[in-house]
Amino acid sequence: xxxxxxxxxVIIPTFNCAGYLPExxxxxxxQHHSLEILVVDDGSTDDTAAVMAGLGDGITSLRQAHAGIxxxxxTGIAQARGTFLAFLDxxxxxxxxxxxxxxxHLTGPTAPDLSFGVVEEFVxxxxxxDQQVRFQARDPMRGYVAGAMLVRRETFLRVxxxxxxxxVGEFAD
Numbered sequence: 679x680x681x682x683x684x685x686x687x688v689i690i691p692t693f694n695c696a697g698y699l700p701e702x703x704x705x706x707x708x709q710h711h712s713l714e715i716l717v718v719d720d721g722s723t724d725d726t727a728a729v730m731a732g733l734g735d736g737i738t739s740l741r742q743a744h745a746g747i748x749x750x751x752x753t754g755i756a757q758a759r760g761t762f763l764a765f766l767d768x769x770x771x772x773x774x775x776x777x778x779x780x781x782x783h784l785t786g787p788t789a790p791d792l793s794f795g796v797v798e799e800f801v802x803x804x805x806x807x808d809q810q811v812r813f814q815a816r817d818p819m820r821g822y823v824a825g826a827m828l829v830r831r832e833t834f835l836r837v838x839x840x841x842x843x844x845x846v847g848e849f850a851d
Contacts, residue, residue: 684712684713684714684759684760684761685711685712685713685760685761685762685781686709686711686712686713686714686760686761686762686763686764686777686781686828687713687714687716687754687755687758687759687760687762687763687764687831688706688713688714688715688716688764688765688766689716689718689751689754689755689758689763689764689765689766690702690703690706690715690716690717690718690754690765690766690767690768691718691720691747691750691751691754691765691767691768692717692718692719692720692722692726692730692750692768693719693720693721693722693726693744693747693750693768694722694723694724694726695722695724695726695768695769696722696724696725696726696728696729697804698768698769699717699726699729699730699733699768700729700732700733701771702766702767702768702769702770702771703715703717703733703737704771705766705771705772705773705774706766706772707736708772708774709772709774709776709777709778710777710778711777711778711781713760713777714736714738714758714759714760715736715737715738716737716738716740716754716757716758717730717733717737717738717739717740717768718740718741718742718750718751718753718754719739719740719741719742719750720742720744720745720746720747720749720750721741721742721743721744721745727741738757740753740754740757745842746842747767747840748839748840748841748842748843749840749842751765751824751839751840752839752840752842755834755835755839758831760831761830761831762781762784762828762829762830762831763828763829763830763831763834764776764777764827764828764829765824765825765827766825767824767825769802770825772825773798776795776828777828779795780793780795780828781828784828784830791829791830791833792827792828792829792830792833792834793827793828793829794820794821794822794826794827795821795826795827795828796818796819796820796821796826797818797819797820797821797823797825797826798815798817798818798819799815799816800815801813801815
């Protein structure tokens, strides 16, 4: 790592999520740490490119042919410079204290290499009231998903990249 490298690299893969992407990026910007934000457009056919162009400074925008979330995350990882890696799906958000809490857990002489947080489901407010009643958000729970993880970059790379052949459950590998 170089002197001015960010502490956390946040990789946001997106595929046809133009309507959600600004809120996802805004939730990353609430974090009070040195970070970089990498948005990887996985071949979207909606307004994602225009939305990415309007996200402002401090965003690394990457585009690739549609290849799936694993490949999009790996594309972001290849460009990431942070000591830690974080992943956020374009239709999700981080809580404001995510990195403060997880980085506190990951510092010190006996600190682990990664930390998982809690996830809380929500029903998208852009759904009609009739559609919203069909969904029931569960109580907050332990999140063993990529979006709840903060991992040391060196650890992640030692274990290996996301498996591109897995279109669903790529995180399980």
